[in-house]
Amino acid sequence: MSSSAPLTRDDFVRLDNEDGMGQFRARFDLPPNEIYLDGNSLGAMPAHVPARIDTVMRKEWAHGLIRSWNDADWYPAPQRTGGKIARLIGAQAHEVIVADSTSINLFKVLVAATRMQPSRKVILAERGNFPTDVYIADGVAELTGCELRCVEPDAVLDALDESVSILSLTHVNFKSGRRYDMAAITARAHEVGALVVWDLCHSAGAMPIELNGANADFAVGCGYKYLNGGPGAPAFVFVAERHIAQVRQPLTGWHGHAKPFDFSHDYAPHATIDRMLVGTAPQLGVLALEAALEVFEDVDMQALRTKSVALCDLFIQLCDQELQGLGIELRTPRDAEQRGSQVSLAHADAYPVMQALIARGIVGDFRAPDILRFGFTPLYTRYQDVWECVAALREILERKEWDRPEFLARKSVT
Ligand SMILES: Cc1ncc(COP(=O)(O)O)c(C=O)c1O
Structure with missing residues (x-):
């Protein structure tokens, strides 16, 4: 035209x-005869998901009962589902796991990243970000004795200096739809020795993302927008392979333990991305998200x-x-x-x-x-x-x- x-x-x-x-x-x-332009808030339902959840409930839960954690492979679902998301965000399967909500994952990675940079005391973030990102960063700053410094999106690069411990940004802004250049900003943050946390809520599933191509450190994102996992679907967290062994996240629940079923008194983090887990997964939600991701398989x-x-x-x-x-x-x-x-x-x-x-x-x-x-x-x-x-x-x-x-x-x- x-x-x-x-x-x-x-x-x-x-x-x-x-x-x-x-x-x-x-x-x-x-719904027939409707136009849906809100998949950035709640993604549409993939048509095959109800049949999967029906099987999960009627067969695996009702009749398999507790055995289904093993027999229906429920237990490794957070890792499997993370692996499927990894392909969409330019990560390796073992760098991504599904857990909790975006807000909670943000808390975990922000505290973990702060602990990796004990001599630095500034969390740099953007004004106009989705409120949970700012509220959680504020809470983390108070808890870790850091200062939360929020600047306008255009001022982020200039505000990066040697005092910055973590730069916490959302890849695509929820209100304006504006997108940061992930590779350029991550590179600049690394030049001054800062770690970067990316919130991918408004980009995962909406476009190709190259977390490893950008040398990203940490990322979080939600399952219910472009990933179509359903209302309140569990979220995901990415930790770059090079950081996994050092990451000490603060919510030391039993599912992040090296051997959860040893029921030992002392906490020892799992060697892998599993250390980002906290407690028992919201299994119906994880399995619905896992099924929903099948729509992307040949996309x-x-x-x-x-x-x-x-x-x-x-x-x-x-x-x-x-x-x-x-x-x-x-x-x-x-x-x-x-x-x-x-x-x-x-x-x-x-x-x-x-x-x-x-x-x-x-x-x-x-x-x-x-x-x-x-x-x-x-x-x-x-x-x-x-x-x-x-x-x-x-x-x-x-x-x-x-x-x-x-x-x-x-x-x-x-
Ligand atoms: C950028 C961003 N982060 C986080 C969230 C939501 O976090 P949670 O799933 O913990 O409510 C949203 C929700 O719209 C969001 O836009």
Whole structure:
């Protein structure tokens, strides 16, 4: 399509017809006649997961009972599932394990990293990060006698000096969708002797990531967004192979012990990534996440990224074309190199506007104070979804369709 000619619905229909990734949508159970642009908050359900969980519950739990930890191979599921995630984030299978939540894994790696740098006293982080990252870093700073120093994203590189123990960043910002250059920032942090913790919540499963290519130290990320593990799915943690033997994480639960079933009095950490475990895994959640990851098995992550970039570029282009003068402002970088797989638009009445959109069966989300957030998940988002979303947004704004009491009343989860 020519860049000067206005985009039309036909362009999007044609793109879907030519889309080599279009086949993957059938792997998900999505509500018919709806458009789902919130996979960056809760991923869609892969259609085969209920059958797996049904077997887990009716056969392995109900009849296998306690034997299933061995007989159904429940016990090594956190390692197995970590291994599947490793492929998506450029890590080795033995560097990743599934455990706990992102918040808890952040706590574990931040304390562990601080302990590796006892003479340094600054945890450097970004303003505007997802709150849990800042809250946990603040708690860790207090506990370890460090100072938490938060700077604007553009000031991170300049703020790196020899006092910094750990740099803690989120690869793709939850609100703006802006993405850091992981390799360049990690390299600069290492030059001043700092360790880097990357939060991959908004990038794992959404694009190829090269943790080892970037020489990353630690990473965490959640299972319920682009990895489609289900609501509250367990998270993952990555520790670079070169650090595993030194890592002393603070939550010394029995599953991180070298020999949990010796039930010995003294704690001795496991020699492997298992030392990042704490207690018994939320097994149903781990097994659902493990099953969900099968949808990625034959997916070319470069092709996935190509489609993600195309969806976001077209969405931005269409917003420029259709939403002029309607109070919308783009808050995500136009340059795909600086972006994740979401586009954020600001509008003074973003909350009711999103509610009006959801009432039309187009689901994105709202982030305070004024952000309309749209996540593009290339495995199941269609090009036509982009067209329909912007067309609906235009009508809602032009007709002030959002200005109704039912859209203005705030729900507890936005
Ligand atoms: C960057 C980031 N970190 C962490 C989390 C969530 O952490 P938890 O799963 O512990 O609630 C989110 C959730 O949206 C997030 O965006």
